[in-house]
Amino acid sequence: MKAKSFIDQVEVLVRSGKGGDGAMSMRREALVEFGGPDGGDGGRGGDVVFKASDHVNSLLSLYYDPKCIAQDGAPGQGRKMFGKRGKDLIVQVPCGTEVYDAETGLLIADITEHGASVIVAKGGAGGFGNVHFKSSVNQAPVEHTPGGPAEERRLRLELKTIADAGLLGFPNAGKSSILAALSSATPKIASYPFTTLRPIVGTVIYEDYAKVRMADVPGIIEGAAKGVGLGLAFLKHLERSRILIYVIDMAGTDNREPWKDYEILLKEITEYSSELAERPAIVVANKMDEPQSEENLRRFIEETGVDPVKISCASRDGLDNLREVLRATVAPRTKFHHTHADAPDLSEMPDTTGEEVPAEAIEKFATFLKLEKPKKKSHPSRGNIH
Numbered sequence: 606m607k608a609k610s611f612i613d614q615v616e617v618l619v620r621s622g623k624g625g626d627g628a629m630s631m632r633r634e635a636l637v638e639f640g641g642p643d644g645g646d647g648g649r650g651g652d653v654v655f656k657a658s659d660h661v662n663s664l665l666s667l668y669y670d671p672k673c674i675a676q677d678g679a680p681g682q683g684r685k686m687f688g689k690r691g692k693d694l695i696v697q698v699p700c701g702t703e704v705y706d707a708e709t710g711l712l713i714a715d716i717t718e719h720g721a722s723v724i725v726a727k728g729g730a731g732g733f734g735n736v737h738f739k740s741s742v743n744q745a746p747v748e749h750t751p752g753g754p755a756e757e758r759r760l761r762l763e764l765k766t767i768a769d770a771g772l773l774g775f776p777n778a779g780k781s782s783i784l785a786a787l788s789s790a791t792p793k794i795a796s797y798p799f800t801t802l803r804p805i806v807g808t809v810i811y812e813d814y815a816k817v818r819m820a821d822v823p824g825i826i827e828g829a830a831k832g833v834g835l836g837l838a839f840l841k842h843l844e845r846s847r848i849l850i851y852v853i854d855m856a857g858t859d860n861r862e863p864w865k866d867y868e869i870l871l872k873e874i875t876e877y878s879s880e881l882a883e884r885p886a887i888v889v890a891n892k893m894d895e896p897q898s899e900e901n902l903r904r905f906i907e908e909t910g911v912d913p914v915k916i917s918c919a920s921r922d923g924l925d926n927l928r929e930v931l932r933a934t935v936a937p938r939t940k941f942h943h944t945h946a947d948a949p950d951l952s953e954m955p956d957t958t959g960e961e962v963p964a965e966a967i968e969k970f971a972t973f974l975k976l977e978k979p980k981k982k983s984h985p986s987r988g989n990i991h
Contacts, residue, residue: 611803612668613764613842616707622650622675622691624729624752627737630683631745641744643685644735647752648678650728651691657700657716662806664698664762675726678752681734691728701767701845707759717767717845725760729753763841766804768820769935770887771846773874775825775866778854779891781805782918784821787928792821804842809928815939817931820846825873840877848934849874849886853913855902856895863890863901864908885934888913889927894920 625647632640653675667673673696679688704714704725714723730753738746772780781792790807809817822839843849851870853863867888875882890902890913906912914930916923955963 612664613804613839614762615664615667615671616759616761617667617671617673618757618759619653619673619726620675620757621653621726621728621755622677623755624648624650624731625678625680625688625691626751627732627734627749628681628683628686629735629747629749632684642735642739642746643683644749645681645683645686646688646734646737647681647731648688648690649731650678650753650755651675651693652724652728653726654693654695654722654724655698655702655704655714655716656695656722657702657719658697659700659719661697661699664702664764667696667698667762673726675728675755677755678729678731680752681732685734685736688731690731693728695722698762699764701765703763703765705761705763707761713760726756726758729755765845766806766820766822766842767845768806768818769846769937770817770819770848770850770931771843772819772821772850772852773825773843773870774852775854775861775870776823777858778852778866779918780821780852783850783852783889783891783916783927784819786918786921786924787931788819790821804839809931811928811932811937811939813939815932815937817935817937819850819931825870840874844878844881847884849881849884850931851886851888852891853888853905854892855890855898855905855913855915856892857897857901858892864905867905867909867911887927887930887934890915891918893917893922 627647628644630642630644632643634640653673673694675694676691678691681688698716700717700719702716703712704716704723705712713725716723732750732752735746735749738748740746772783774780781794784790784792784805784807785794787809788807790805792805792807803823805821807819807821809819811817820842822842825840851867853867854861855863857863871882888911890898890905892898893902893915894917902913902915914923914927916927918924955966957963957966
């Protein structure tokens with residue numbers, strides 16, 4: 606049987622560590638005049654923590670190991686020795702994981718940012734040793750408390766891919782080809798439907814290091830919102846996308862009509878989520894290198910009133926235009942202090958081949974250095990006070 610490679614929903618059992626019991630002990634040593642209680646406290650039980658990580662893209666590990674059990678706290682001992690605290694169990698989950706209570710269906714946490722963590726099962730508190738119960742009227746107490754119980758619950762985890770843009774289209778429309786052409790992602794590309802069986806995320810990187818994350822989901826077919834095909838299982842991965850990219854096979858492969866494909870996609874998205882259908886969208890006319898694409902494009906514009914972005918992944922025509930349209934729609938942050946529109950013209954860069962870099966070049970082109978102007982010295986008669 607072929608092993609699973611992607612899981613986006615799983616049910617797990619989580620149990621925190623039990624708190625260690627407090628100790629009941631009396632100090633009895635030779636040549637010690639006064640004894641008394643010296644039982645230490647028990648250690649606290651470990652927590653179960655879910656932590657989001659960009660290095661994990663599936664719930665596959667929890668599918669094969671659905672029990673998350675933290676370490677118990679150690680019991681206290683004599684001589685006022687406290688028990689060791691139980692070790693926390695930190696479980697790495699993908700960014701975009703929603704945590705639900707399996708019994709009530711209540712949303713417990715939505716972990717979206719890298720490094721964010723949430724405690725899903727709190728460890729039991731350590732018990733008190735009899736040293737805490739000593740008083741002037743009870744100088745030899747035998748009371749001690751047990752450790753706190755472990756917290757156990759069943760949770761349902763659902764993964765919703767985090768991306769700025771989501772590729773949406775019928776099978777074999779060329780979504781994976783677009784993702785491979787614009788990013789470093791390597792999705793499987795073939796000429797048969799449903800080549801893509803799981804969501805794949807790629808990152809489009811621009812010259813100023815601005816980034817746009819793009820998600821490719823399996824193809825949508827008519828009736829997907831009602832559970833037909835693979836659409837219902839993977840449409841949820843588009844819910845976090847800021848924009849949608851409708852990829853239309855303008856060549857009309859397999860006698861398809863591009864304008865009807867676009868109408869069906871709109872209908873399926875609206876039935877699945879009206880809020881998702883109202884988000885900004887880009888319509889892409891793919892396979893424009895085919896001879897029948899120009900005629901289909903004219904009919905598409907007449908039927909829908911939409912003028913799409915025309916590209917061809919085979920000849921790579923129009924990909925640069927799509928990159929710019931994508932950037933203008935998403936408006937990603939750049940690592941530079943200036944925006945993409947007012948970036949300095951590199952042709953105006955002074956000569957920097959000498960031993961010293963001109964001050965003009967540093968001030969205008971190296972704004973990330975945040976250089977401060979030297980402070981003026983005070984009058985010599987008043988000392989060197991700034």
